[in-house]
Amino acid sequence: MELTAVIVAVTTGEPRILTVDDGKALPSGPFELGHRSLQIGLRSWVERQTHHPLGYLEQLYTFADRDRVQQGGQGRAISISYLALTRENSGSGAHQPQWRGWYRYFPWEDWRSGTPSLIEGAVAPQLRAWTRAAADPAARSERKRRVELAFGFSGQRWNEDLVLQRYELLYEAGLIPEAGHRKAVEPVVPGQPMVHDHRRILATGIARLRAKIKYRPVFFELMPKSFTLLQLQRLVEALAGQRLHKQNFRRLIEQQRLVEETGEVCTDTGGRPAKLVRFRRDVMLEREIAGSKLPLSRSA
Amino acid sequence: MELTAVIVAVTTGEPRILTVDDGKALPSGPFELGHRSLQIGLRSWVERQTHHPLGYLEQLYTFADRDRVQQGGQGRAISISYLALTRENSGSGAHQPQWRGWYRYFPWEDWRSGTPSLIEGAVAPQLRAWTRAAADPAARSERKRRVELAFGFSGQRWNEDLVLQRYELLYEAGLIPEAGHRKAVEPVVPGQPMVHDHRRILATGIARLRAKIKYRPVFFELMPKSFTLLQLQRLVEALAGQRLHKQNFRRLIEQQRLVEETGEVCTDTGGRPAKLVRFRRDVMLEREIAGSKLPLSRSA
DNA sequence: GATGCATATACGCACAGTGAGTATAAGATA
DNA sequence: TATCTTATACTCACTGTGCGTATATGCATC
Structure with missing residues (x-):
């Protein structure tokens, strides 16, 4: 074990x-x-x-x-x-x-500066080739559907949560060295391999x-004691691999009352100094009871 | 293993x-x-x-x-x-x-007919006693906070998801027979025990x-091929242990286009016959790309 | 067969959350 | 002082959602 x-x-x-x-x-x-x-x-x-x-x-x-x-x-x-x-x-x-x-290890997962170039350069064409290589039409359309879903080809938004699905698709398509496919000259997608799985x-x-960061503020475990809101935003962006809307991010953090001001400011931000804040540990637990997406009936 | x-x-x-x-x-x-x-x-x-x-x-x-x-x-x-x-x-x-x-096994988890009587009858008083029995004031307020959070005492809504937290609290409080606390006459909360854990x-x-049922329609795995919307609602209510708002439930299912009509109706419902519907398997997969709660920036 | 009952279905309304934009504040620097 | 950069405040539109009222349509009963 x-x-x-x-x-x-x-x-x-x-x-x-x-x-x-x-x-x-x-x-x-x-x-x-x-x-x-x-x-x-x-x-x-x-x-x-x-x-x-x-x-x-x-x-x-x-x-x-x-x-x-x-x-x-x-x-x-x-x-x-x-x-x-x-x-x-x-x-x-x-x-x-x-x-x-x-x-x-997953260069295709970083969308902070827009669509990674290797998506159009390497991932998309090879996945399309794999799709075409399916044995029968049914398998082909099934592959097509999975690829479009996971990688957001054909218009859908890129869903940053589907990391595992994307890796498994690439693996299945023989584009991951760890898959150990037979063909010696198999083209693979960029990204450093690791041992075993x-x-x-x-x-x-x-x-x-x-x-997890969408419904529980675990990201505070990764931050220093005090920080600015932009630093927090950059951290969440780093995890999500996506740019966030600055004003809305602040609003989200503030209305959830996740932080409180320390009273100090940070002047090395380049522009107007930012207020330093710290995480309010007590809300971490309150947040737990948050919302349900079921149409609950409170009265009846 | x-x-x-x-x-x-x-x-x-x-x-x-x-x-x-x-x-x-x-x-x-x-x-x-x-x-x-x-x-x-x-x-x-x-x-x-x-x-x-x-x-x-x-x-x-x-x-x-x-x-x-x-x-x-x-x-x-x-x-x-x-x-x-x-x-x-x-x-x-x-x-x-x-x-x-x-x-x-968990009688306190069924809120479909309102607050279960054993909450006020057995669970609440005994948890309060356990809270009071804490060694020092800090531990006491910590216990109080956890109990209020998990069981929604003091006004918060009952969160049906916290099944495990509630069980662990009761376990820790010695109200679960499996805990095997020493005292022979330990009062326990109703609910059939099981072996080990x-x-x-x-x-x-x-x-x-x-x-899971909140963000992925897994409940369809539990339904027969065709069913009425009320039957589906009753099933979700059974799982959640909560009553749902009927009109909103229908709206939710319909706007997600989770089902399609079979054309038949079910007459043994008592009142007006209900249309029979079937699950649209294909949306199961579309649903996957759903939403994020991060304030994403689409343009920048 | 008219009446009431029970359920199904449709619609409306208020309010909160959220995506996105514009405007202003306050420091650094040339 | 002008300008740049970042911080912070506010507005607006749209959508999702909680919740209520109204209407439809079968069945049982007298």
Whole structure:
């Protein structure tokens, strides 16, 4: 049994993850520690690695497929993955794990400066070729539908949450080196590979985080104690891979009363100094009871 | 390694789960089947049990705590739990698993006929006593806050999604028999216990399902081929444990174009016959790209 | 067969949330 | 001082949603 962790921090506007083996793997290992629960063991392990208190920890998924061969060969290898949010702290030393920007692994996921050029340059044509290569018309239209849905070709908006679906489509289409397709000259989509299914686990983590920030303000775990609203916006944009509307972002944060002013200002913003704010920890919990999208009946 | 499944069906307006051991346990077992993935193995196993195709299957959570002692004593016992949606089919035979209404295990979760009486009768007073029994004022106010949040005392709306939080609070307060608190005469809250942590797994499943129906129409997996809108509403109400506003529910379903008319009507409704509708499978996939709650910037 | 009952279906209205734009404030810098 | 840059305030339109009223259409009953 093995744990794998997607440990996220955002530094200088870039979302990064903690990696080992020169960026080719996520930190993982057999965590047969003496702790009462996996969660607690993982938490202390991550805190030793990052020298930062771990704000948020969440289980992602458990893989236990037969392809995952266990060392020793008896039974299935089980891999439990976690998502953790923290802040980067340059742990020195040669054998320290390293922080890497996550868009290096998924360059097609960063839409902050508009549509990434590799979408039209590499992804779209190769996915279209894969679509055409389907065996029968039914499979072809099914592929077409999935591609259009996940990548927003044909007009739909790009949905930043579908990270995993997009990765799996590319994988299925043989455009991901990890798929290990036979053809030697197989063209692949840019993006650094990882060992085993680590890039898939990372995609799961990014997708989960992107979905989560919409209904729970977990992003505060990634911020310093005090910050400006623009810094917060840049962080959310970094995670979502999308530009946000500045005025509306402020309104959202303010009307939810997520922050309070510290009284100080930050003058190194270039223009008018911005007020520094801090996160109101107490609302984190209030937010929990938020809304439902069911048409509830209060009276009857 | 063990799999545990929360298998849900809704019959005659009651959400039910497949149980074994006279309702005291969820179906589970060491699934060392020859299948490629756990998912596939579990799917075929459930389909054999229910004689129905399994519409929806989702991993819930993996427990691997030290308290869970493995038979044989080596290492942790790992338990992977799944949520499955299907339709009930009375499998005959004496040793067949049995369907049980899930509110038998969580009577405080059914608000369809107003606030359950056991909330004011048993839950609230005992939770208040537990709150008062905290060691210091800080712990007391923390308990108070958590209780008010989860159970909506002090004015907030009842949030039907917080099934797990409520169960864990009651557990922590010693009001759940499974907690195995020392005191022999410990008063407990009504609700049938289960073996091990099965009731906790069930709570996880209910919570996940209640959250899911808000942004993905999974409830169609639980319906027959054709149905009336009121039947669909009753099913959603059964899952959510809440009454819904009829006109708004219809509007919601219609404007999302989730169903189409079959042309037939159902006359055994009592009053004016209702049109029969069927689910439009194709929108299931469109729905995926739905909305984001981030203040996106489309132009800039 | 007229009447009432029960359910289905249609429509209207108020209000909150949200996408998007314009305008003003306040510091830095040439 | 003029200009640039960023911060902050305000407006407006549109949509989603909670909730109520009105109408349609079958059935049971007298």
